[in-house]
Every structure is written in structure tokens, then in C-alpha cells.
Amino acid sequence: MRLFLxxxxxxxMSSPANAQVRPKWTLVIHGGAGIIERDRVTxxxxxxxxxxxxxxxxxxxxxxxAGGSAVDAVEAAVKILEDxxxxxxxxxxVFTWDGKNELDSAIMDxxxxxxxxxxxxxxxxxxxxxxxxxxxxxxxxxxxxxxADQFAREHGLEQVDNSFFGTPERRRQLEVLKxxxxxxxxxxxxxxxxxxVAMDMHGNVAAATSTGGLTGKRWGRIGDSPIIGAGTxxxxxxxxxSATGAGEFFIREGVAHEICARIRFKGxxxxxxxxxxxxxxxxxxxxGGVIVVSPTGEMAWSxxxxxxxxxxxxxxxxxxIAFYGED
Ligand code: GLY
Numbered sequence: 001m002r003l004f005l006x007x008x009x010x011x012x013m014s015s016p017a018n019a020q021v022r023p024k025w026t027l028v029i030h031g032g033a034g035i036i037e038r039d040r041v042t043x044x045x046x047x048x049x050x051x052x053x054x055x056x057x058x059x060x061x062x063x064x065x066a067g068g069s070a071v072d073a074v075e076a077a078v079k080i081l082e083d084x085x086x087x088x089x090x091x092x093x094v095f096t097w098d099g100k101n102e103l104d105s106a107i108m109d110x111x112x113x114x115x116x117x118x119x120x121x122x123x124x125x126x127x128x129x130x131x132x133x134x135x136x137x138x139x140x141x142x143x144x145x146x147x148a149d150q151f152a153r154e155h156g157l158e159q160v161d162n163s164f165f166g167t168p169e170r171r172r173q174l175e176v177l178k179x180x181x182x183x184x185x186x187x188x189x190x191x192x193x194x195x196x197v198a199m200d201m202h203g204n205v206a207a208a209t210s211t212g213g214l215t216g217k218r219w220g221r222i223g224d225s226p227i228i229g230a231g232t233x234x235x236x237x238x239x240x241x242s243a244t245g246a247g248e249f250f251i252r253e254g255v256a257h258e259i260c261a262r263i264r265f266k267g268x269x270x271x272x273x274x275x276x277x278x279x280x281x282x283x284x285x286x287x288g289g290v291i292v293v294s295p296t297g298e299m300a301w302s303x304x305x306x307x308x309x310x311x312x313x314x315x316x317x318x319x320x321i322a323f324y325g326e327d
Contacts, residue, residue: 245288
């Protein structure tokens, strides 16, 4: 008994009084970054985006509260955002130059570092679920175009006509882009890609990202979202990341893997690593942002744009939904 009390005392003395207790689960989501400023976002947009983020948090929270996996949680959250036309993913995705929707997505399980990705899918309602099927049901990591949709059909995933994804607002944005011809990168300077990262009750992390890419994209252009290590990455030894922004720069910087590597090898916090890598991406010319969770319970976001649609929740923690840089 005396020995037990001595050991207990030593243990208590070795833990600082203010040591952070790891929350049971965490969840962070984003709905895109860019020139998101108070005087540019209409009240209707603000209400719609807020409701979408809220619903996605609800879906992920439900999974995590019930003891479900981080992979299930990020897929559930992203599916909600894919169905919401306020975001550039699934229904509401931006148009290609030819007036179609080509969808990219990825998912990664930090427990096993298994990953699945899809680029240029055109008929699968939920690209994130297709990415998950690639991760779990096939020998490959990345599928593209018609073959990806064929794989989805063979695995029983819901198919829709490509016109299901289009909206009048996205059509207008394509027409504006075509008439301007100058700023091909993004007509609205908003990258409405969606993503989610989570840590579950077992301390496993996962990440998922989904996007329509860039308005007016051509030649089968693929951004960072489905590139494992650029727009999406998860590793239980470090963190889970989902990015949004000007994909070409995120690919060149290897943003998601770079953040995980800094945490793993330099011992940086998630916030330190994300801020450093976003600054480096900006130096290359790339704008956008990232969300991060770590297996130790950290939640972070970082963006080099005026705003980012973002939200977070954790077991016993406060729910936050934020849009602007100063929020
Ligand atoms: N970040 C999304 C894209 O560039 O496609």
C-alpha cells in the first residue's frame, strides 16, 4: 500500500498541473478559402454556408460520439458538403471549360496509411465514397475519369447524370470567366473545396477532401485535393490534413505531407507546422488554407487568404464556426 501511494505521488508530481487532457475525439472541417470578406459574402450565402458547416459537423460528431472511426466521420461530414450547392464539391461543383463537372476526391486512414483517390469522376454522386471504395476494395490508390466511375458502378455506388452537379450560379461564373479571359485561376478568388479531418476515440486520425477544382479548367486538369501528400494526408504518427486553395502550388509544396513531416521530425505543434508551410506556399505564389488534427488532440487551421469557411468540434469542447480572418 505504501509503495502504491509513493508511486501515485511520483506520477502526480511528474504531470504538470496544466497538462492538456486529450479530448476523446476531435473534428475540423472546411468549405474553402479565398477572398471571403464581410462585404463580399451576402447574408443568404452566409446563412447557407453556416447551415452546411453545421450539418457537416453534426454528421461527423454523430459518428465520433458513438465511438465510430475517424474514417467514417470524415466521409460522413464530406458527403453532407458534397450535397450542398454552397460548396465547390459534388452538387454545386464548378464547371469545366466545356461546361461539365469533373470531380476530384481523396480519403486517408492515419491508422494504416491506406489511401484512396479519384480524379475527374463525372457520374458518381459522392466522390468521397468512391475514394473510400478505392481505398478499401481495390489494389490501387488512385483512379481517374470513366474508369473511376466504372469502378463506382461495380461497387454499387449511386450514379447520377453529370447535369445533377451543375447550378445556375456556377454556370454564370463560367460565363464571367470566359468573357474575362484574364484571370483564369478562379473567377471569384474563392476555392470552395471541402474537407474534414478527425481523431476518433481510439486516437486514430483520418482526412478527406472533395472538390470540383477550378472554374473553366481544361485538358483534364487535376488539382491537389486527390493527390495524397498535397491536398490530403493522414498519419497516426503525426497528423491528418485537408487543404483548399490554388492546387498547383499545393502540389509543388507537397503541403499536406510537409506539415506532417514537420510535426513528426521537428516536433512542431500542428499550428506551427501549418503556419510555416502555408507561408512557404504563399512565397511560391499559392493562396489557400489547411485544417489539421493530431493524435494528441490538437486542432488547428491556417490560411493565407482573407478568409476560410471552417468549423470545429470536440468531445466536451466548444463548437466554432468561422469565416473571416479576424474571427
Ligand atoms: N484545391 C483544389 C484544386 O486546386 O483543385
